[in-house]
Amino acid sequence: MPQNPHRRAFLRTVASLAFLPLLGRAQGGARLTRLFGPPLRGPVRRVFVAGPPAAVMAYVLAPEKLLGWPTRLGQEALAYLLPEVRGLPVYGRLVGSSATVSVETLLAQKPDLILDVGTVDATYLSAAERISSQTGIPYALVDGRLTESAEQLLEVGQLLGVEDRARRLAAYARVALAEAARYRARSGPKPKVYLARTASGLETGLGGSINVEVIEVAGGVNVTAAAGRGGLTRVSFEQLLAWQPDLILTQDASFFQLARQDPLWRRLKAVQTGQLYLVPSLPFGWLDGPPGVNRLLGLRWLVRRLNAGVEPLDWRVETWLFYRLFYGLEPSAQQLEALLAGLQGG
Amino acid sequence: MRPLAQGSWGFPVGKRSHGVIFAFLLLLLLVAGVWALAVGQYALSLREVGEVFLGRSTETAQVVILGVRLPRVLAAALVGAALALAGAAYQTLFRNPLAAPDVLGASAGAGFGASLAILLSLPLLLVQWMAFLGGLLAVGLVYLVARMVRRHDPVLVLVLSGVAVGTLFSSGISLVKVLADPSVQLPSLTFWLMGGLNGVNAQVLPPLAALVALGALPLFLLRWRLNLLSLPDEEALALGANVAALRAGVVASATLMTAAAVSVTGIIGWVGLVVPHAARLLVGPELSRLLPASALLGGGFLLVADTLARTLAAMEIPLGILTALVGVPAFLFLLARGGRG
Numbered sequence: 001m002p003q004n005p006h007r008r009a010f011l012r013t014v015a016s017l018a019f020l021p022l023l024g025r026a027q028g029g030a031r032l033t034r035l036f037g038p039p040l041r042g043p044v045r046r047v048f049v050a051g052p053p054a055a056v057m058a059y060v061l062a063p064e065k066l067l068g069w070p071t072r073l074g075q076e077a078l079a080y081l082l083p084e085v086r087g088l089p090v091y092g093r094l095v096g097s098s099a100t101v102s103v104e105t106l107l108a109q110k111p112d113l114i115l116d117v118g119t120v121d122a123t124y125l126s127a128a129e130r131i132s133s134q135t136g137i138p139y140a141l142v143d144g145r146l147t148e149s150a151e152q153l154l155e156v157g158q159l160l161g162v163e164d165r166a167r168r169l170a171a172y173a174r175v176a177l178a179e180a181a182r183y184r185a186r187s188g189p190k191p192k193v194y195l196a197r198t199a200s201g202l203e204t205g206l207g208g209s210i211n212v213e214v215i216e217v218a219g220g221v222n223v224t225a226a227a228g229r230g231g232l233t234r235v236s237f238e239q240l241l242a243w244q245p246d247l248i249l250t251q252d253a254s255f256f257q258l259a260r261q262d263p264l265w266r267r268l269k270a271v272q273t274g275q276l277y278l279v280p281s282l283p284f285g286w287l288d289g290p291p292g293v294n295r296l297l298g299l300r301w302l303v304r305r306l307n308a309g310v311e312p313l314d315w316r317v318e319t320w321l322f323y324r325l326f327y328g329l330e331p332s333a334q335q336l337e338a339l340l341a342g343l344q345g346g
Numbered sequence: 347m348r349p350l351a352q353g354s355w356g357f358p359v360g361k362r363s364h365g366v367i368f369a370f371l372l373l374l375l376l377v378a379g380v381w382a383l384a385v386g387q388y389a390l391s392l393r394e395v396g397e398v399f400l401g402r403s404t405e406t407a408q409v410v411i412l413g414v415r416l417p418r419v420l421a422a423a424l425v426g427a428a429l430a431l432a433g434a435a436y437q438t439l440f441r442n443p444l445a446a447p448d449v450l451g452a453s454a455g456a457g458f459g460a461s462l463a464i465l466l467s468l469p470l471l472l473v474q475w476m477a478f479l480g481g482l483l484a485v486g487l488v489y490l491v492a493r494m495v496r497r498h499d500p501v502l503v504l505v506l507s508g509v510a511v512g513t514l515f516s517s518g519i520s521l522v523k524v525l526a527d528p529s530v531q532l533p534s535l536t537f538w539l540m541g542g543l544n545g546v547n548a549q550v551l552p553p554l555a556a557l558v559a560l561g562a563l564p565l566f567l568l569r570w571r572l573n574l575l576s577l578p579d580e581e582a583l584a585l586g587a588n589v590a591a592l593r594a595g596v597v598a599s600a601t602l603m604t605a606a607a608v609s610v611t612g613i614i615g616w617v618g619l620v621v622p623h624a625a626r627l628l629v630g631p632e633l634s635r636l637l638p639a640s641a642l643l644g645g646g647f648l649l650v651a652d653t654l655a656r657t658l659a660a661m662e663i664p665l666g667i668l669t670a671l672v673g674v675p676a677f678l679f680l681l682a683r684g685g686r687g
Contacts, residue, residue, distance in 0.1 A: 051528070052527075052528060052529060070528075071525075071526075071527050071528065072525055072527075092524060093528060096528070100524050197530055197533075197534070198464075198530065198531075198534040199464075199467070199468065199469050199470040199473060200470050200544075200545045202544050202545055203533065203534055203537060206661070211529060224661075226660065227659075227660030227661050228659075228660065228661070231533075232533045232537075233661040233662065234537055234542055234544050234661065234662040234664075235544065235661060235662060236386075236387060236414070236418075236544045236656050236662055237414050237544070237547070238386050238387045238388045238410055238414045238415065238656075239387040239388070239660075241388050241406065241409065241410055241414070242387050242388040242389070251530075252467070252530075253467075254467065254468065254469035254470070255470075257469070258469065258470060262547070263413075264409070264413050264414070264547055264548075267406075267409050267413070288529060288530070289527065289529045289530045290528075290529050291529065
């Protein structure tokens with residue numbers, strides 16, 4: 001049967017139109033944001049966040065628009081955040097295996113926008129589609145890769161109508177990312193890094209995992225990369241002896257204690273040479289937990305740990321600046337002391 | 347009185363061949379142990395491994411073998427033996443082939459204790475102790491409930507309250523999952539619930555060994571009398587057994603072993619359910635033979651599963667997955683063979 005080229009083109013257009021709502025609309029030139037559901041009606045005043053990285057994003061840009069937290073934050077973490085968000089309710093997570101937010105809770109909050117930042121894959125795309133069509137609330141899903149932090153801040157800033165603030169934060173992100181990119185591109189051997197998670201220190205992320213992204217962005221090699229790509233995993237101590245990482249990073253204070261005392265951990269070169277670091281985890285982790293824009297300061301720190309010749313920073317000053325700029329509060333001398341203690345290495 | 351030997355599961359085995367079977371099981375455990383010591387992620391030749399035991403190896407090889415592999419090998423054998431013993435004891439106590447070490451909620455309780463500790467970001471040692479205490483607490487509750495209900499068959503009440511309390515603690519685990527931080531605590535909790543021996547070190551061994559021994563000893567001492575539990579209560583009473591006391595002893599022993607094992611390794615299914623059956627196919631239901639056979643077979647089985655878990659891939663494979671993958675075919679094979687016999 002002879003094909004009519006016009007007819008084929010027409011069918012293709014119809015087909016792509018039919019899929020369009022599924023894929024979400026890219027919003028006004030935005031590269032990272034997919035919008036689902038109805039278009040935004042007027043300025044966004046109330047934001048419902050779908051998960052922890054989105055909560056960080058919404059908080060740093062417009063804390064007054066945040067409706068609640070996706071996870072319980074401890075008193076220690078809340079002390080680093082503005083007083084007005086400390087009493088916000090905890091709604092739980094909207095997407096994923098342990099999602100706990102009901103559609104009714106969501107509707108009762110009358111949000112102008114649902115915001116999710118993080119991995120963009122079929123699971124999250126279909127969840128965004130389903131939730132937005134069920135509730136009739138606009139839903140923005142933003143690609144949350146660390147290297148795109150500046151663009152994320154700008155795009156979400158535009159959605160929330162806080163462009164000025166977004167530009168200031170994005171400028172910081174650009175500096176941190178450009179600095180990292182410069183050293184990452186240098187040739188030569190790269191330090192091997194192990195990111196120890198949890199109290200045992202024997203959980204970590206594989207290469208490509210969003211939880212350990214910061215290592216590669218900062219110009220290091222994740223020791224687990226050889227073992228494959230994927231999500232989180234457990235490793236045996238024997239494996240660590242074989243890898244002999246140059247640097248061990250953790251955000252877990254009890255593991256930091258354990259590793260410095262345990263005779264086995266003390267066998268590792270990195271522990272012997274004081275290259276074990278307790279990276280701050282309050283109010284959000286510097287390296288992970290959650291994988292959001294909170295990692296920018298950790299990135300600046302790690303770039304300096306991994307590469308020789310980077311212009312040094314005064315960490316008391318830099319931390320104070322970052323916390324004031326992103327979290328809106330100036331940490332006290334005491335808080336700074338507590339945050340930075342573990343960065344001396346042990 | 348029903349004959350005790352050769353229940354529906356047993357197949358006739360002569361007295362002499364029991365000795366052969368025990369020798370074989372012991373050999374199996376030893377071979378598995380040697381193999382487990384020889385392989386791992388840190389590349390060492392057989393000679394280097396041998397030299398460690400002759401005391402003339404490099405320091406690193408010593409750390410790998412004596413500091414990492416040996417504790418793990420011993421822990422795997424201990425945990426496997428403990429779970430299999432607990433399973434064998436419960437299957438006798440409940441006269442039910444589906445009874446497993448977690449039937450009275452020990453695993454669910456331990457899981458709840460551990461998940462609470464993970465939620466509170468407690469140190470590793472406290473995670474283990476809270477798991478242990480959680481296991482004891484769950485079974486303690488079950489026993490308390492069973493003591494208060496006196497109008498029904500005591501074994502039935504024990505099983506039913508075990509199911510109920512176990513479910514209660516399982517929903518406690520689910521609640522903690524909901525509250526946990528999704529990027530760190532939740533994955534950690536999920537790993538714990540799938541089981542694994544990667545966190546074992548030399549410090550864990552003495553308390554683990556002591557608790558397992560404390561639980562196993564009464565079972566071995568009472569092995570002759572415990573056979574009476576497989577009879578209906580009236581018959582056992584008529585034979586002069588203090589059934590209630592025996593039952594309490596079995597529950598306490600099995601719980602101690604299960605809670606100790608699970609607190610170190612996380613939840614490992616299948617071993618306690620299936621290994622006693624395999625042992626019963628080999629040596630029959632008589633406890634003086636079934637208990638040691640279960641212990642040897644359980645230890646060997648978990649040792650093999652754990653060695654595969656740490657060597658098949660560059661990363662640790664969760665042990666719970668492997669115990670099922672290795673155990674099910676082995677069990678079905680035994681079942682088919684036993685059935686023909």
